[in-house]
Structure formats: structure tokens, C-alpha cells
Amino acid sequence: MSSYQPNKQILERYAQVLINFALNQGQGIKKDEVVFLQVPECAKSMLVALRKTILQSGAHAIIQYLPDNLGREFYQLASKKQLEFFPEKYLKGIIGQADHFVSLIADTDKHELEGIDPNKIMTRTKAFTPYKKWREEKENRGQLTWTLGLYGTVAMAKEVGLTIEEYWQQIIKACFLHYDQPIKKWQWVGQEIDRIKNKLNQLNIASIQIIAQDTDLIVGLGTKRQWLGGSGNNIPSFEIFTSPDYRQTEGKITFNQPLYIFGHLVEGVYLEFKKGKIVNVKAKKNQELLQKMIQVPGANQIGEFSLTDGRLSKITKFMGETLYDENRGGKWGNCHLALGSAYKDCFRGKKNTLSDRDWLSLGFNDSVIHTDIVSTANRIITARLTNGNKKIIYKNGQFTI
Numbered sequence: 001m002s003s004y005q006p007n008k009q010i011l012e013r014y015a016q017v018l019i020n021f022a023l024n025q026g027q028g029i030k031k032d033e034v035v036f037l038q039v040p041e042c043a044k045s046m047l048v049a050l051r052k053t054i055l056q057s058g059a060h061a062i063i064q065y066l067p068d069n070l071g072r073e074f075y076q077l078a079s080k081k082q083l084e085f086f087p088e089k090y091l092k093g094i095i096g097q098a099d100h101f102v103s104l105i106a107d108t109d110k111h112e113l114e115g116i117d118p119n120k121i122m123t124r125t126k127a128f129t130p131y132k133k134w135r136e137e138k139e140n141r142g143q144l145t146w147t148l149g150l151y152g153t154v155a156m157a158k159e160v161g162l163t164i165e166e167y168w169q170q171i172i173k174a175c176f177l178h179y180d181q182p183i184k185k186w187q188w189v190g191q192e193i194d195r196i197k198n199k200l201n202q203l204n205i206a207s208i209q210i211i212a213q214d215t216d217l218i219v220g221l222g223t224k225r226q227w228l229g230g231s232g233n234n235i236p237s238f239e240i241f242t243s244p245d246y247r248q249t250e251g252k253i254t255f256n257q258p259l260y261i262f263g264h265l266v267e268g269v270y271l272e273f274k275k276g277k278i279v280n281v282k283a284k285k286n287q288e289l290l291q292k293m294i295q296v297p298g299a300n301q302i303g304e305f306s307l308t309d310g311r312l313s314k315i316t317k318f319m320g321e322t323l324y325d326e327n328r329g330g331k332w333g334n335c336h337l338a339l340g341s342a343y344k345d346c347f348r349g350k351k352n353t354l355s356d357r358d359w360l361s362l363g364f365n366d367s368v369i370h371t372d373i374v375s376t377a378n379r380i381i382t383a384r385l386t387n388g389n390k391k392i393i394y395k396n397g398q399f400t401i
Contacts, residue, residue: 004165005045006172013177014149015049020057021183022147022232023100026190031058036098041068043106043151050102062098068108071263075116075124083123086130095134099144105321106151110159113263118292121262126296129368132341140344140351148234149175150323160320173314174236174324189238189312193230196309197240199401200227201348203391205383208305210253210335212379217273219305220248222363226348238313238327240399241306243342245363247276249302253337257318257325257374264289269373271337276301278339294339298367304338306372307381310397322372332378333397340369 006014019035020028029035035054039047047063054061075083113121138144150171157167172178176185207220222245229240255269268284278300283290294300306326313329326336342364344351360366381394393401 004163004168006168006177008049010172010177011046011049012053013182014046014175015053017175017177017182017186018102018147018149018235019050019053021186022235023102023145024232025145026187026230026232029054029057029059029100033059033099034062034097035059035100035102036062036064036094038064038066038101038103040066040104040106040108040151042108042153043104046104046106046149046151062094069112072112072116075113075120078120078124080123083120084127086127088130091131092134095131095138095144101135101144101146103146103148104151105148105323106153106156108153108155110155110260110265110320111263116263118262118289122292122296125262126368132368136344145232147232148323150319150321156320160318162317166317167319170315170317170319170324174327190230192312193238193240196399196401197227197229200240200393203383203393203401204386205393206386207248207384208393209382209384210379211382212254212335212375212377214254214270215252215375215377215379217251217253218249219244219302221245222248224348224362225346228343228346234323234327236313236315236324236327238329239306239308239336241304241343241346243304243344243346243364244302245276246301246303246342246365247363249273249276252280253375254377255336255373255375256377257328257334258285258320259322259325259371259373260320261289261293261371266290271373273302293369293371296340296367296369298365299340299369299371301339301365301367302337303340303342303365303367303370304336304372306336306338307394307399308333308335309399322374325374326372328374328376329397330376331397332376333394334374334376335379335381335394336372336374338370338372340367340371341365 051061152167157164176182210217227242252272258267266286270282272280310329310333315328328334
């Protein structure tokens with residue numbers, strides 16, 4: 001087993017990017033703000049770097065230190081009542097106190113939940129629906145920002161056939177940590193993403209068609225939509241995305257990249273939509289789990305459509321983590337759909353005046369699930385504009401606008 005670990009300089013640059021760039025929509029934290037850190041036990045060295053950066057910035061850290069490998073025993077032992085337990089007062093307090101959330105993904109066992117009844121996992125997930133809504137409401141008021149990062153482990157690297165050093169090299173290059181001033185590189189990426197998304201927003205797109213091998217899908221954008229990207233949510237993030245009107249999805253799509261959901265590997269996903277809902281779902285591996293997931297309310301409808309320009313992203317390997325796989329570059333870039341909840345930031349207008357009924361009438365999907373599924377196959381994306389004209393906006397892994 002390799003003993004490789006990123007050095008202190010790399011970790012401190014990484015912390016600078018997460019704290020002083022990603023939060024506050026690419027502006028970094030402010031003095032006296034509160035940052036809630038959710039960090040697994042195996043990523044302690046990164047926790048040290050994050051807290052140091054927060055303290056140096058004059059802000060405050062609240063730390064949620066997450067012990068490794070407790071999930072399986074919980075699902076094995078928990079009764080239905082324990083699965084449904086929701087610590088309302090505790091979680092309300094966290095939402096009320098925090099200005100920002102920083103979460104790290106770091107797994108020491110990628111197969112920890114294999115063999116666990118999917119119904120138990122869904123029951124637990126649905127129990128936390130109020131917490132998800134509280135976070136969204138505060139974010140929509142402009143009072144909360146968040147970011148997500150990856151800390152590589154031997155188990156994660158082994159899962160995708162890489163050494164731990166090779167795995168970390170993907171992280172380092174993707175986040176520009178091999179540069180003395182990685183934040184400047186991120187600011188440049190943000191400017192290029194702004195250029196592309198502004199052109200997309202000026203086109204007045206009614207719907208898009210995705211054509212690829214075993215794929216012919218129409219995604220209707222709906223009214224008052226905008227394309228987003230480059231805001232600091234997730235590091236790295238090269239994607240440009242929107243939340244379409246879930247009722248206007250028609251056709252079929254195949255995904256050539258595996259994904260991990262609830263501790264299980266799902267491969268060879270095929271989805272078919274009619275009138276916005278999945279009417280046929282297939283997977284070459286763990287199809288049953290995928291079928292159970294889409295039975296959760298709203299999980300059989302899409303909440304996001306996203307494209308990554310292969311020229312921006314330096315991620316070239318399958319990483320086994322959605323955060324990286326949905327931002328993969330390479331020859332053809334990538335396209336991904338998310339099943340489940342929509343991003344309300346994609347509404348072009350005042351969000352805080354809309355009720356739950358208003359959001360549904362606009363076609364913004366609502367679900368406790370948000371599962372991204374990725375394809376790196378070559379594809380052509382054609383936009384149908386509101387004036388009836390058609391325009392190719394993405395081809396050979398690149399935006400063409």
C-alpha cells in the first residue's frame with residue numbers, strides 16, 4: 001500500500017481555494033462569518049488546513065468530525081423508528097448558525113453498504129427532507145453558501161485502478177494546486193464560464209436535443225430559466241448547467257460512466273422518458289437499487305442538465321466520485337443529467353417571493369434525491385430557440401458559441 005500523502009503546501013493551497021475562493025459565490029469568506037466543516041476522520045490533515053485558513057481569515061469554524069465506517073452497522077442494527085429519527089433541534093441550530101458549509105468526500109470503503117436493503121437507505125434519506133429544505137430556503141435568501149471537495153484515499157484510488165499518487169495528481173491538476181496562486185486560475189475559469197453561460201442565456205432557448213449513441217433526448221427548458229456555472233459551489237466545477245422544466249423531457253438516453261449511489265456501484269444506465277417521467281429504466285449492474293431510488297417522490301424526473309467543455313477541465317480519469325466525474329474533460333467533455341431536485345438558482349427572477357406551488361407550476365422538480373448520471377460519449381447538442389430556429393451549441397466536446 002502506498003504511503004503517499006499530499007504535502008502541507010498542497011493542502012494549504014487546497015484550503016485557500018475552498019475557503020477564500022469557493023465560498024460567497026467565488027469571493028471567499030468574510031471576517032466573523034461562521035463556516036461549518038463536515039470532514040471524515042481519514043481527512044484529518046485537510047481539516048487542519050481548513051481550520052487554519054478560516055482562523056487566518058478572521059472567521060469561525062464549527063467542526064463536524066465524521067468517524068469512518070459507521071454506516072453499515074447503523075443500517076444493520078437500526079429499527080424503523082431509528083431510521084426515521086430526525087434530530088430537528090440540532091439541525092435547525094446548525095442551519096441557523098452557519099453562513100457557509102464545506103464538506104469533504106473521503107471514503108475508506110467504497111462498498112460499505114453493499115447488501116443493505118435499499119428500502120432502509122431510502123427511508124433514512126427521506127427522513128432528512130426538512131433539513132434539505134431548510135438549507136435551500138436559507139440559500140435562496142442569499143444567506144448561505146457551500147462547497148464540496150474531494151480528499152483522496154487508498155480505497156478510492158484502488159476502486160478505479162489508480163495508485164493513491166495518481167489519484168491525487170488528478171485532484172491537484174483539477175484544482176490547479178500545482179500553481180503558486182491557484183485562485184487566479186479559478187478566477188480565469190470563472191470568467192470563461194461566465195462568457196459561455198451569458199451567450200447561452202442570450203439565445204432564448206426553448207429546448208435542447210441530445211444526439212449520441214443510443215441517445216435521442218429532448219429537454220424542454222421552460223420559462224424564466226437561466227444557465228449557471230462557475231459560482232464556487234463544488235471544487236472543481238467546470239460545468240455549465242440549468243434546471244429544466246421536468247415535464248418537457250422526452251426520449252431516451254444512455255450513460256457510459258458508472259456511478260456510486262448509497263454505497264453501491266451502478267453501471268450501464270439507460271433511461272427512457274415520456275411526458276417528463278421515466279417509463280423505462282435499465283442498468284447492467286444494481287438495476288434494483290436504481291429502480292428503488294426512482295420510486296422516491298420526484299426521483300423519476302430530472303432536476304438538472306449539464307455540459308462540461310473538455311478544454312477547461314484537466315480531469316482525464318474516471319474517479320468513482322460524481323464530484324469529479326460530472327466535471328470530467330478529456331476528448332469529448334461530458335454531459336450529465338440529475339434525477340431529482342432542481343436548482344432554484346436557475347430561475348431568472350426573484351426566488352424568495354415564490355411558494356412551493358409556484359415552483360411546481362414552473363416545472364422545477366422537487367425531491368430529496370439529486371443523483372447525477374454522466375456520459376462522456378461524443379454528442380451533438382442542438383438548441384431550438386423560442387423563435388423556432390435551431391443552433392448547434394455543443395459538438396466534439398466543446399461549446400460552439
